[in-house]
Amino acid sequence: MNESASQHLLTNRPFDELAVGDTASLVRTLSDHDIERFVAAPGKFDAAQFDPKDGQRDLRGPTVSHGMWATNLISTLLATQLPGPGTICHRQSLQFHRALSKGDTLTVCMTLRDKDPESGAITLEIRCTNQAGQEMLTGAVVVLAPREKRTFQKAASTGLLSARRRRLDGFLQDARALPPLVTAVVHPCKPEAIQAALEARDEGLIIPILVGPQAKIRAAAELAGLRLDDIRIETTEHSHAAAERAVALAADGTVSALMKGSLHTDELLGAVMSARSGLRTQRRISHAYVLDVPAYAKLVTVTDAAINIAPTLEHKRDICQNAVDLLHVLGIDEPKVAVLAAVETVNPAMSATLDAAALSVMAARGQITGAKVDGPLAFDNAISLDAARMKDIVSPVAGQADILVVPDLEAGNMLAKQLIYLAGADAAGLVLGARVPIILTSRSDSLEARLASIALAKLAAKGKFSQ
Incomplete structure (x- = not known):
């Protein structure tokens, strides 16, 4: 079996291979996606019980539904690591010490404390702490460990992806x-x-x-x-x-x-x-979010939402070209680039419209290559053909943009986060323009987002797009 295939398999640890003192752990941050999945899962709480305000209540008050999310993580550890597939839960005793709120990072540690050869039962001590090191949950679980070693096919991303098929x-x-x-x-x-x-x-x-x-x-x-x-x-x-x-x-x-x-x-x-780093190129360094927005027909890239606060026209040219080169690596030969502004007409009082018009001309003159570039375009007619038709906009880009070039960091950051938090987008982010890709992950990122960003860096490194 090759190494790539082995990455998709789970192998359990049968009773005879286990030893007192064995440990397993995982770290997860409670995100909106986790809350949504937990509420929607069969047999979980209904939405009325799962109130975000619960995370602020004292444990002596109403049930803290968020706290039960930690038990899912314990189940994940039992099913995938210690002992792994084939484990049968027998009983558990858990005590919740603090409320768990969205954005909290939970570290779940499991330690084998006792083995019973006759029954095949093992006792595992559980300790869950938050990002401040405070105990959130403690206790123990008793499970029947598998007797035979077996290997199983792993679900995508260890089974933590939601039911929606993600384009990332x-x-x-x-x-x-x-x-x-x-x-x-x-x-x-x-x-x-x-x-x-x-x-x-x-x-x-x-x-x-x-x-x-x-x-x-x-x-x-x-x-x-x-x-x-x-x-x-x-x-x-x-x-x-x-x-x-x-x-x-x-x-x-x-x-x-x-x-x-x-x-x-x-x-x-x-x-x-730094001038002495050896990683600088002739390009301006910029950041790109590749977003899977459920309501949009394809992936869309927002740039720059993280690095360049108030980019000049020259900076925007590099920001645009960096994103175009990235999409070439991802298999889009001629991406459609919408340069955003508040309106779709040139207004001398609005500098974003002037820059957008200039970038369109620069692309026509070969100063931006490998893409169709048009602007200014407002967000609605950049991503909606109907909106573009209603305003009689004739454009090779309007309504079908692959890349959204924003006026400045504030606009880009707000747009990207609105798509993530309100439109349910999955995001992979990458810093471009240096000689190697740079992965910026956040504590609030889901497992899917972290892995997608790293995968994006791996593809970018292979493509050698930063020149």
Whole structure:
């Protein structure tokens, strides 16, 4: 069996292979998608019981429905890691200590405390903590461990994807077919940062090199119940030094991508953009969100929503070309680029319309290549053919945009987050324009979003689009 195929299999740990002291863990952040899935699952609470305000109530008051989400994570650990497929639950005793709210990051640790050879039962101690290290849930579960070793087919992304088929899944499928990408994970000094790196490794996406203070990295791994025995650690004194060291590893070819850990984004990008970094190109560095919006017929990319606060016309040219080159790598030969403004006509009092018109002319003159570019276009007629027809807009882009170039960071950030939080979009994000792709993940990102962003970086690195 090849390595790629093995990434999609789950192998259990039968009773005879288990030992007192064995551990397993996972880290998850409670997102809107998790809440939606939990409410919708058969046998769960109805929507009326699942009130977001419950997360703020004292445990002596009404039932905290969010807290029950933690029991799903315990079930996931039992079913996939310890002991794994074939486990039969016998009984559990759990105590909830604090309310769990949206945005909380829960670290679930499970430790084997007792084995009964006669019955095949094992007792597992459970400890769940939040991002502040506070105990949220403690207790124990008793399960019957499988007696025989067996291997099962793994559901997509360990079974945590929602029922809706996600178009970003294609990134993961394509990325898994490539060799793992050697990636510097910069300053991963919190449990969720370690977990994100190991999740990507377990999916066959990356070979992580952890860069930062070794003591803090190991403490974070221990808090998450994760082992780093086979992981290379590049030791530095602090986060600033970690960013510089990771950039040096990318510049000399040791790693092919950078991934943000638990340092500030500007600290990492400051090291990348330094004149002596070796990672700068002639392009302006920019960020692109590739979004799967359920109501839209195809993937759409929003740029720049994370880096360039008030880009000039020259900056916007690079922002546009970076996104176009990325979509070429993803198989879209001639993406349609809508340069957004509040209106679809040129107004000298609105600088965004002037820049949009100029970018359209620049594309016609070959200063932006490989795409159809049009603007100014308002958001509605950029993504809706009906809206464009109602306003008699004749354009090769209107109503069918692949890329939305926003006027500034504020507009882009609000647009991207509205699509994610109100329209239910899945998002994969990537920093473009450097000699290697840079992965920026957030603590609030779902597992799907983190893996999709990493898969996107892997495809981008293969495409060598940053010139």
